[in-house]
Amino acid sequence: MRFRLQYVLTTFLALALAACGGGMVKRVSEPAAGIQQLTVGNDGNWEVELRLRNYSSMPMRFDDIALRMKVGDEAAGTLSAAPGLSIGPESADVVTLRLQPSSPARIVMADALAGGRSLFYELEGTVKATPEEKKQRSFEVKSRNNLNQAPGLPGVLR
Template identity: 65%
Template sequence: MLRRFRSALIVLSVLALAACGEGVVKRVSEPATSLQQLTVNADGSWKVALRLQNFSSMPMRFDDLALTLTIGDAAAGTLAAKPGVSISGVSADVIELQLQPSAEARLVVAGALADNHTLAYTLEGSVSATPEDKKQRTFQVKNRSNLNHAPGLPGVLR
């Protein structure tokens, strides 16, 4: 019995030491973007809370983005920024942008708010990010999702 216990302990110790030698695998994955919130301002412009998702196993600095926003079937405009934010691995952060949307997109959003219905959107374009200790890369991203009226918050879609 004691001999079995010693053998099992030795095997477990060897396996534990072998696992320590592997270290963390650093993997760079394509990031994702989505709208976390869209707020219609009094002047008709929009405040857009844009979620940047880092799926890499290491931190990445998001340097530049240019995304075309389509609301329903209406081209709303381009979200462009140089956020310069670092996001740790497998994590996300939100940046706020201002947008002067097209007249057609304003009408689509106003209709969704008035009728309290779901609103489809598409974000498509490029995001430039720099992985930790590596050179900057540009990723092509495309995301289709929906926004819903935020209860109790007039002019807000989430």
């Protein structure tokens, strides 16, 4: 009987200690950025809907964006903004930016649109974000992906 009581008390204490340490761990992870949609305007400029992803377990305020953009093998320009946008934990949001692309990038875009082909893009640069109750950090971001033409929407790639 004494052995059984000791076993029950040990199990109870182990469970009580495990319950005490079950608080949420706050972790800061590198954010990501990608193009959700790109629209070519009548003036040749691009409207880029940039999707910012917060993989952290706490909210982060995205303070500054500076991403060099390439389409195909051509430099298109730099997507830059200071959105001051707060994104919840493990969530995403979209920022709309305007870009006046380089002439070679416009040609690559026009060729992809005329041929009905997908367009490879690359983003590389920094995103400055401030985790909740912490100091601002600078994160290196690099992403590569393809955009495809949106059916029935001329000049729109997703």
